[in-house]
Amino acid sequence: MAAMKRLFGRPEALRDVPTHYCPGCPHGIVHRLIAEVIDELEIREKTIGIAPVGCAVLAYNYFNCDMQEAAHGRASAVATGIKRALPDSIVFSYQGDGDLASIGTAEIVHAAARGENITVIFINNAIYGMTGGQMAPTTLVGQRTTTCPDGRDPRLAGFPIRISEMLATLDGAVYIARASVHNISHLLKAKRCIKTAFQVQLNGEGFAMVEVLCACPTNWGLSAPEAMKWVEKNMIPYYPLWEIKPLLKEGVVRD
Amino acid sequence: MPKKVIMKGNEAVALAMRQINPNVVAAYPITPQTEIVQIFSSFVSDELVDTEFVTVESEHSAMSASIGASAAGARAMTATSANGLAFMWEVIYIAASLRLPIVMAVVNRALSGPINIHCDHSDSMGARDSGWIQIYSENAQEAYDNMIQGIRIAEHEDLKLPVMVTMDGFIISHAMENLMVLEDDKVEDFIGEYKPQYPLLDIENPVTYGPLDLYDFYFEHKRQQAEAMRIAGRIIKNVADDYEKLSGRSYGLVEPYYLEDAKVALVVLGSTAGTAKACVDELRLEGKKVGLLKIRVFRPFPYDEIIEALKGLKVVAIMDRSDSFSSFGGPVFNEVRSAILSLERPPITLSYIYGLGGRDVNLKDILGLYHDLEEIVFSGEPGEVLRYLGVRES
Numbered sequence: 001m002a003a004m005k006r007l008f009g010r011p012e013a014l015r016d017v018p019t020h021y022c023p024g025c026p027h028g029i030v031h032r033l034i035a036e037v038i039d040e041l042e043i044r045e046k047t048i049g050i051a052p053v054g055c056a057v058l059a060y061n062y063f064n065c066d067m068q069e070a071a072h073g074r075a076s077a078v079a080t081g082i083k084r085a086l087p088d089s090i091v092f093s094y095q096g097d098g099d100l101a102s103i104g105t106a107e108i109v110h111a112a113a114r115g116e117n118i119t120v121i122f123i124n125n126a127i128y129g130m131t132g133g134q135m136a137p138t139t140l141v142g143q144r145t146t147t148c149p150d151g152r153d154p155r156l157a158g159f160p161i162r163i164s165e166m167l168a169t170l171d172g173a174v175y176i177a178r179a180s181v182h183n184i185s186h187l188l189k190a191k192r193c194i195k196t197a198f199q200v201q202l203n204g205e206g207f208a209m210v211e212v213l214c215a216c217p218t219n220w221g222l223s224a225p226e227a228m229k230w231v232e233k234n235m236i237p238y239y240p241l242w243e244i245k246p247l248l249k250e251g252v253v254r255d
Numbered sequence: 256m257p258k259k260v261i262m263k264g265n266e267a268v269a270l271a272m273r274q275i276n277p278n279v280v281a282a283y284p285i286t287p288q289t290e291i292v293q294i295f296s297s298f299v300s301d302e303l304v305d306t307e308f309v310t311v312e313s314e315h316s317a318m319s320a321s322i323g324a325s326a327a328g329a330r331a332m333t334a335t336s337a338n339g340l341a342f343m344w345e346v347i348y349i350a351a352s353l354r355l356p357i358v359m360a361v362v363n364r365a366l367s368g369p370i371n372i373h374c375d376h377s378d379s380m381g382a383r384d385s386g387w388i389q390i391y392s393e394n395a396q397e398a399y400d401n402m403i404q405g406i407r408i409a410e411h412e413d414l415k416l417p418v419m420v421t422m423d424g425f426i427i428s429h430a431m432e433n434l435m436v437l438e439d440d441k442v443e444d445f446i447g448e449y450k451p452q453y454p455l456l457d458i459e460n461p462v463t464y465g466p467l468d469l470y471d472f473y474f475e476h477k478r479q480q481a482e483a484m485r486i487a488g489r490i491i492k493n494v495a496d497d498y499e500k501l502s503g504r505s506y507g508l509v510e511p512y513y514l515e516d517a518k519v520a521l522v523v524l525g526s527t528a529g530t531a532k533a534c535v536d537e538l539r540l541e542g543k544k545v546g547l548l549k550i551r552v553f554r555p556f557p558y559d560e561i562i563e564a565l566k567g568l569k570v571v572a573i574m575d576r577s578d579s580f581s582s583f584g585g586p587v588f589n590e591v592r593s594a595i596l597s598l599e600r601p602p603i604t605l606s607y608i609y610g611l612g613g614r615d616v617n618l619k620d621i622l623g624l625y626h627d628l629e630e631i632v633f634s635g636e637p638g639e640v641l642r643y644l645g646v647r648e649s
């Protein structure tokens with residue numbers, strides 16, 4: 001009998017352990033996409049990840065590479081330090097929208113402005129998940145959270161921040177894309193964006209970030225399928241999916 | 256009529272904040288404080304308070320916004336824990352030196368790293384020299400009472416100092432308890448209307464807050480700050496007397512428990528005082544001469560009361576729920592020991608660091624500790640001064 005070809009399996013860059021994420025939470029999906037990219041690029045032995053403070057605080061238990069835990073909001077500054085000390089390593093930070101778009105806004109803006117050669121995966125779930133569903137800077141107008149039970153009121157809390165568009169104005173930011181994982185076709189596109197963001201770093205081009213729109217069924221009070229639909233219906237119209245700052249230089253493969 | 260309710264510490268603090276009805280609250284969520292902010296935001300949307308509630312992007316901004324609001328003449332409050340308090344560091348000193356009567360609830364949680372969400376006092380102990388009054392609570396009742404008294408203390412015309420009211424994370428913040436709460440109008444009367452002394456935009460009396468202050472006056476301003484702290488003890492006691500008339504519950508800077516004839520005692524703050532009291536009760540039934548000194552107000556440091564309470568004792572164990580890494584015990588140990596050295600015959604003092612990162616300390620641990628102290632009285636051998644309770648070392 002001819003040897004069977006392996007079509008699907010666990011990426012080596014992901015450890016064989018159950019995660020603590022809630023049912024329907026896309027953190028695990030995005031972890032897997034990152035792990036597949038790390039495997040495909042064959043960079044696992046030189047990759048260092050930064051776990052945030054947020055629901056992904058335990059990401060160091062899931063990625064099968066060296067990891068460092070950063071204080072809330074500081075992941076891209078910690079990533080900067082690692083990359084400067086070990087320029088041949090591949091450094092990625094994995095950050096939520098509280099971590100990156102709220103308490104860590106200064107760090108992300110300046111990492112991008114300096115053109116740090118790092119890869120940032122930014123999980124936008126329009127809420128602070130870990131602390132129990134408070135309003136984030138990315139919370140949509142009218143969206144209810146535990147700190148805006150009547151829905152976000154722009155007169156009090158302003159409008160949601162489109163971090164990707166904001167960072168794209170900085171010359172140091174080389175590649176900025178926004179993707180979603182609410183269905184398979186988008187999930188595959190998200191993976192291509194993540195791969196590009198790692199390739200930018202491999203090519204030494206500068207700062208790369210992929211914003212991934214994610215559901216938070218638990219704190220949105222929706223079932224997992226409803227939450228995925230909510231991303232499509234409410235988030236994507238406000239947070240358009242596109243390669244905001246595509247890399248046009250030669251040599252960058254985009255599958 | 257005051258009401259008996261069942262509440263978690265966080266609910267009790269949020270309730271106190273509703274009754275205080277501050278003009279401005281600026282806060283960022285952090286475990287185990289989060290619930291306070293959440294409950295308070297539902298009071299805001301239910302229009303039970305008139306508060307401007309600002310969901311700022313970090314604790315640094317929470318304290319900065321509180322500083323701005325307070326200087327503008329508002330009654331400003333916030334709440335935080337652990338890394339949130341650490342992130343406020345720069346500005347808490349500024350709040351104190353500008354003499355802004357902000358009241359902040361600190362739900363004690365171990366400071367990273369390693370990252371941990373459970374109780375110890377490493378967060379507030381680190382802020383002990385920031386110029387804030389610090390009041391530690393033994394249970395939810397005290398947290399509630401301390402918040403309300405905190406407003407009167409902070410805003411006292413001779414003080415104008417910010418106040419931190421702490422309670423132990425999870426142990427108090429997330430545990431249900433019976434407590435007595437006051438009627439809304441009683442709290443309103445007790446705290447009175449806030450009359451800021453030098454608010455911004457008082458057109459007749461223009462002011463500048465926080466100008467450059469070099470070697471010509473900085474020292475005098477710091478001396479004034481120290482002086483305010485020095486007299487704060489008296490004012491805290493006066494406020495407690497008034498509060499007792501209203502609530503029937505009495506508070507001092509410290510709380511001696513069976514110390515009159517005690518030979519050995521613990522000095523402790525926070526929820527562990529409750530556990531230790533239960534141990535004292537048990538040991539007293541066996542006729543043991545044991546006692547306890549709970550420190551309620553750690554800043555200003557009540558050295559007179561501590562000296563008075565600990566005189567005549569033979570052995571005193573001073574419990575710290577945070578390490579100072581000074582290699583000479585925790586902060587409570589250092590200060591209590593240095594205060595009682597002025598006694599003619601100071602007791603033997605031992606430093607016990609315990610409960611870091613939420614490590615539980617139960618009746619058995621404390622009974623064992625009292626037993627060890629009695630052994631020392633018996634043998635006269637103090638042994639190791641610096642001790643750790645409940646840590647695995649081998």
Ligand SMILES: Cc1ncc(C[n+]2csc(CCOP(=O)(O)OP(=O)(O)O)c2C)c(N)n1
Nearest residue numbers: 054055072096097098099128129130285338
């Ligand atoms: C200085 C500081 N402030 C607050 C917190 C509490 N905290 C932990 S995670 C978090 C928000 C996490 O939200 P997000 O980054 O959106 O990630 P998610 O949990 O949604 O994945 C907050 C406020 C903290 N750990 N440190």
